[in-house]
Amino acid sequence: MTRAPEQPLDPLGWCVALALGFWLLVLWNLAIPSAPYFDEVHYVPAARELLILEQFNNREHPLFGKEMIALGIAILGDNSWGWRILPSIAGMLALFASMRAVWFATLSRFATLTSGVFLATGFHLFVHARIAMLDIFMIAALATAFWQLAGAMREPETGRWRLALAGVALGLALASKWNAVPVAMVPGLAFLALRWKAGRRRLVLSRRGSPVPGITLAEAFIWLGLVPLAVYWITFSPGYSFEVNGIENGILAHHRLMLDLQTQVLTRHPYESTWPEWMLNLRAIWYLYEEVDRAQRGVMLVGNPLTMLLGLPAIVWCALRGIMHREAAHGAIALLYGVSLGLWLFAQKSTQFYYHYFLPSGFLLIALALSLDDLWKARWRKLAIAVPVASVLLFVFFYPILAAEPLQRSDSFAVWTWIESWR
Structure with a gap:
């Protein structure tokens, strides 16, 4: 007789x-x-316009994120609580969904909770959960999609409704910011590749084989291809009702306008940066640094100095584990990092900023958690624990200029600007 395999306990609580x-x-x-x-x-002005439908402003971006900000205003009023309450909830959802995705992908309690700690203390998620911008809604939607996709692969009996939810979430991610486009394409292409690799004779109609047994390729195309596009289109519905600058010539003409606005050549901005600077955490953005609300305050977007740099060798490690040892979770996170960052190597956008690294940095931090999980399993547990502890301590140190806390002097920024390009 042999012992039953050990069943890891879900850290849902x-x-x-x-x-x-x-x-x-x-x-x-x-x-x-x-x-x-x-x-x-x-x-915020674009969200206000959505509530009165007079003039369609900020037409270069899709509508869903602005619709969520408008919903917050409708619930709590046109004030700073109303502007930011839905972004804060989206931040919480992004963190929870990311942890659930890691759990279903790895069944590792350590990787799941460590990824949560890294995302919560990685600066990007915290700063964007406290400001009425569009990025947080894209991140929350993508995290939800990957949660459901990983769940469908782990529990195929729930595959149909999970793929349906993933399709809706992918559509909402696209409807928040176009940054999501390359990542949103990965699930459908991965389903096709895995089903092709399974060698089914009836490729389109077979229900057997990975990634989700019981779901045909044709049905997966509906959930991961057609549903996201339909959800994306539905979010533009208010655009047809604006009195000025509404979607009058059809959705395709409106998208040509959006593309023109996105790719227009802008004047140089003092905060613009490039993807190598993002990877090395060399360029910060001060979202705020002035005297407001009776105190000197600042909000600086920069990556956690420890985890942003440790994440780089972790990405390489995950890629090697995925290629050489067929570790699916490791390989997937390295692929998603490469796809999400690769957009900015070719994007026809004249001015790019560090906040465009928000999505790739999330995959980077999860890769670091997976790498430390390998150390944990190899009994290097003190080192595996030391990194998340240090990440928390750095977050505590930087907290005053992540959360617009009162600062003592006008030059207090020097405490946190460790290198010249963070100033």
Whole structure:
């Protein structure tokens, strides 16, 4: 007789606790600054227009993120709480969904919770959960999609409804920002590749084989191809009702306008940067640094100095594990990092900023968690624990200029600007 295989215990309760704790921290002084700051000056007025449908502004971006900001205004009023409450909830969802995706992909409690700690303390998620911008809704939707996709692969009996939810989430990600396009294409292409590799004679109609037994390739095309496009199109519905600059010549003409606006050549901006600088964490953006609400305050977007750099060898490690040892989760996270970053190697966008690294940085941090999980399994447990602990300590140190806390002097920024390009 042999022992039954050990069944790992789902850390669902810990995932809920970590996500709720993160949200409560985000909510602390969420209304400060009380006036719109950084790109809120574009998206808050666009959300207001969605509530009255007079003039269609900010037409270069899809509508879903602005619709969510408008919903917050409708619920809590046209104030800083109303602008930011839905982004804060999206941040909590992004964290929870990411942990659930890692759990279903790995069945590792350590990798799941460590990825949550890294995302919560990696600076990007926290800063964007506290500001009315579009990126957080894209991240939340993509995280939800990958949660459901990983769940469908782990529990094929739930595959149909999980793929349907994933399709809706992919559509909402596309409807938040176009940055999601290359990543949103990966699930459908991966389904095709895996089913092709399974060698089924009836490729399109066979229900057997990975990644989700019981689901045909034809049905997967509906959930991961047609449903996202339909959801994306539905989110443009308010655009037809604007009195000025509405979608009058059809959705295709509107998208040509969007593309023209996205690719127009802009004047140089002091905060613009390039993807190598993002990878090396060399260029910060000050979303805010001025005297507001009776105190000197600042909000700096930069990556956690420890995990952003440790994540680079972790990505290489995951890629090697995926190629040489057929570790699916490792290979997938390296692929997603490469796809999400690769967009910016070829994007016809004249001006790029560090916040465009938000999505790739999330995959980077999960790759670091998977790499440390390998150390944990190899009994290097003190080292595996030391990194997330150090990440938390750095987050605590940087917290005042991540959360617009009162600063002592006008030159207090020097405490956190460790290199010249962070100033």
